Amino acid sequence: MPERTATIVSSSGLHARPAALFTQAVAKSGLTITVAKGEKAVNAASILSVISLGVSQGESVTLASDDEGADAVLDELVELLATVE
DSSP states (O other): OOEEEEEOOOTTOSSHHHHHHHHHHHHHHTSOOEEEETTEEEETTOHHHHHHTOOOTTOEEEEEOOSTTHHHHHHHHHHHHHHOO
16 A cells, blocks of 8 residues: 655644645545544545644654555645645
8 A cells, every 4th residue: 555654844734724725635636545643544535534633733644545546646645735834
């Protein structure tokens, strides 16, 4: 299963606007992707699930997917999380 680790740079963490942009990008990809903080993994296309992780600035999350073509999408999502403010 392809996985990527991303560090959250947004000062508000993975909440509100950054979470919305992230979940929209996941949904647009059409792939089934999970995002995990520690042992808790959730559906990355669900804004409520993503916000429930409580990810703060500077923390890392793990993105994963078993879907075909996931490598490129995961790379794009890591880039998004590394740049969205």
